[in-house]
Amino acid sequence: MAYGARVVQRDVDFEVGPGEIFVIMGDSGCGKSTLMRHMIGLHRPAAGDVLYDGEALWAADEDAVDRIRRRFGVLYQYAALFSSMTLVENVSLPLLETAGLERALAAEIARLKLALVGLAGFEEHYPAEVSGGMKKRAGLARAMALDPEILYFDEPSAGLDPLSSRRLDDLILELRDSLGTTIVLVTHELPSIFELGDSAVFLDAERKTMTAKGRPGELREASDPKVRAFLSRGRL
Amino acid sequence: MSALADAEVRLRVERPEPGLLVLRVSGDWTLDAGMPDADEVVRDIESDPPSRVRFDASGLGRWDTALVAYVYRVVASAVEGGAAVDLSSLPEGVRTLVGIARVVPHAGAARPPEDDALTARVGRVALRAWDTMSDAVAFLGETVIAFAAVLGGRARFRRVDLLHALETTGAGALGIVALINFLIGAVLAFVGAVQLAQFGAEIYVADLVGIGITRELGALMTGIVMCGRTGAAFAAVLGTMTVNEEVDALRTMGLKPVEFLVVPRVLATGLMLPALVAYADLLGVLGGGLVGVSLLGLGAVEFVEQLRSALPLRHVLVGLVKGGAFGIVVALAGCYYGIRCGRSAAAVGEATTRAVVSGIVFVVVVDAAFTVALHVAGL
Numbered sequence: 001m002a003y004g005a006r007v008v009q010r011d012v013d014f015e016v017g018p019g020e021i022f023v024i025m026g027d028s029g030c031g032k033s034t035l036m037r038h039m040i041g042l043h044r045p046a047a048g049d050v051l052y053d054g055e056a057l058w059a060a061d062e063d064a065v066d067r068i069r070r071r072f073g074v075l076y077q078y079a080a081l082f083s084s085m086t087l088v089e090n091v092s093l094p095l096l097e098t099a100g101l102e103r104a105l106a107a108e109i110a111r112l113k114l115a116l117v118g119l120a121g122f123e124e125h126y127p128a129e130v131s132g133g134m135k136k137r138a139g140l141a142r143a144m145a146l147d148p149e150i151l152y153f154d155e156p157s158a159g160l161d162p163l164s165s166r167r168l169d170d171l172i173l174e175l176r177d178s179l180g181t182t183i184v185l186v187t188h189e190l191p192s193i194f195e196l197g198d199s200a201v202f203l204d205a206e207r208k209t210m211t212a213k214g215r216p217g218e219l220r221e222a223s224d225p226k227v228r229a230f231l232s233r234g235r236l
Numbered sequence: 237m238s239a240l241a242d243a244e245v246r247l248r249v250e251r252p253e254p255g256l257l258v259l260r261v262s263g264d265w266t267l268d269a270g271m272p273d274a275d276e277v278v279r280d281i282e283s284d285p286p287s288r289v290r291f292d293a294s295g296l297g298r299w300d301t302a303l304v305a306y307v308y309r310v311v312a313s314a315v316e317g318g319a320a321v322d323l324s325s326l327p328e329g330v331r332t333l334v335g336i337a338r339v340v341p342h343a344g345a346a347r348p349p350e351d352d353a354l355t356a357r358v359g360r361v362a363l364r365a366w367d368t369m370s371d372a373v374a375f376l377g378e379t380v381i382a383f384a385a386v387l388g389g390r391a392r393f394r395r396v397d398l399l400h401a402l403e404t405t406g407a408g409a410l411g412i413v414a415l416i417n418f419l420i421g422a423v424l425a426f427v428g429a430v431q432l433a434q435f436g437a438e439i440y441v442a443d444l445v446g447i448g449i450t451r452e453l454g455a456l457m458t459g460i461v462m463c464g465r466t467g468a469a470f471a472a473v474l475g476t477m478t479v480n481e482e483v484d485a486l487r488t489m490g491l492k493p494v495e496f497l498v499v500p501r502v503l504a505t506g507l508m509l510p511a512l513v514a515y516a517d518l519l520g521v522l523g524g525g526l527v528g529v530s531l532l533g534l535g536a537v538e539f540v541e542q543l544r545s546a547l548p549l550r551h552v553l554v555g556l557v558k559g560g561a562f563g564i565v566v567a568l569a570g571c572y573y574g575i576r577c578g579r580s581a582a583a584v585g586e587a588t589t590r591a592v593v594s595g596i597v598f599v600v601v602v603d604a605a606f607t608v609a610l611h612v613a614g615l
Binding site for chain 1: 392477481482490
């Protein structure tokens with residue numbers, strides 16, 4: 001992964017299994033969000049590819065890319081809600097444009113999704129009129145609008161108080177357990193990593209490569225001292 | 237002067253033995269008392285590196301961050317020169333803070349200095365210009381493809397976005413377009429009249445105003461005003477959306493930002509500008525007419541008659557077509573810089589400025605191109 005001539009990470013190689021919660025972690029500036037951007041089709045890899053069930057995202061034609069895109073939803077770090085649209089319009093957008101649903105039906109489903117994340121009653125509010133936590137939940141409702149198989153979360157706890165963060169974690173577990181959704185999380189929140197992560201990968205900012213891969217609990221005993229230190233918050 | 241004297245008294249630099257540098261700090265070392273320039277000592281250390289550096293704080297009074305900052309700089313320079321540093325005389329707080337500041341080694345990811353030779357600088361500018369140009373051409377291509385999708389009924393954008401753009405671009409601009417063009421018409425009439433009066437040909441002010449406004453100035457002034465108004469707005473909105481990752485969100489939903497965001501704006505501006513230019517022409521001629529009638533003593537009927545005979549429809553139509561072209565240019569410039577915006581608030585400001593400047597430049601360039609082309613075509 002590179003920005004122009006500047007290499008961010010190399011030799012990153014891992015698999016995310018179906019129905020698993022996969023954590024991408026690493027120190028600041030290691031390229032966690034960049035890796036996620038590569039996986040969701042926003043940044044072309046300098047070398048290598050991202051394969052969805054064997055289908056290469058970056059080598060595919062436009063129709064294939066569209067097909068792959070429908071399989072996942074993304075919750076951006078600050079929700080990335082469209083500020084000129086109400087919450088219900090935000091959540092309806094993928095239903096209208098990507099799934100081509102009728103306006104009335106799309107609105108109904110959008111209302112349901114908003115209710116599922118606890119935002120019933122806020123449908124006609126604009127993003128600027130709700131709190132950060134509510135924006136995140138609305139962003140999640142939008143990411144889930146098409147019932148995707150895969151959900152990407154970029155720093156889901158950013159800007160959330162501990163309780164809201166906890167509630168979001170519970171929601172993530174619920175998604176995996178009842179819907180079998182595969183979840184890819186970029187985070188450095190240790191409680192979330194241990195509670196949620198089935199599998200994880202550690203990106204090292206200095207060595208610019210992946211230095212550990214496996215279950216978070218096992219990685220606490222990883223051979224790399226940096227990984228151990230990260231996972232025990234420096235208190236070994 | 238006394239402040240400087242104070243500063244000197246508060247710091248004394250001594251070399252009592254070869255290889256030893258002693259810095260005596262005394263008096264108050266606080267932010268309001270001021271701090272001596274650390275550069276002097278650093279230069280001293282660099283020119284004649286000591287093997288040991290010691291601080292003597294026996295006369296130190298009150299201290300705060302000012303002292304810590306000074307010590308930190310001196311220590312950094314001394315250690316870099318290989319000296320051993322003795323801070324034992326300094327208060328514990330200072331030693332602790334300097335220690336914390338020095339825990340994380342300097343990242344050292346300094347960029348290699350850029351080659352400053354003239355050829356290298358020219359080369360870099362040329363390469364950047366080439367990159368910008370090819371990127372702009374790519375954007376233009378994407379927009380054309382998106383419009384082809386519009387014609388095929390396949391484009392995905394919200395109708396409400398188009399309606400909103402039509403309103404802000406059209407109805408929202410009526411006031412400023414009226415004012416500017418009215419005044420331009422008046423000024424044109426006035427300037428022309430002064431010259432024409434020398435030949436007793438004041439009546440031809442009507443021709444001047446009529447043809448000048450409808451064929452050239454109405455469209456040009458409206459185009460430039462719209463750059464500052466609409467081009468800037470588009471760049472700011474799209475730039476902010478880019479910073480907020482909203483454009484990324486569109487992409488991951490499978491929507492093309494050019495179709496969703498750029499098409500309604502370009503369409504709206506392209507449609508509204510000719511209407512605005514017609515309105516501008518009216519106001520411009522009105523302004524010129526008012527000057528003609530009130531200041532030059534021309535009869536109102538006389539003025540209108542002269543205008544009618546001197547102004548074939550051709551000129552008005554040329555102005556309207558130019559207006560449409562200018563509208564498209566303004567919208568494209570605004571949207572291009574907005575979508576290519578960097579990821580910070582400062583970047584949004586930069587994008588807006590570039591959109592306005594480029595928009596104005598291209599409006600004038602397109603105007604010149606039209607003038608030449610129409611001349612060649614005999615229109």
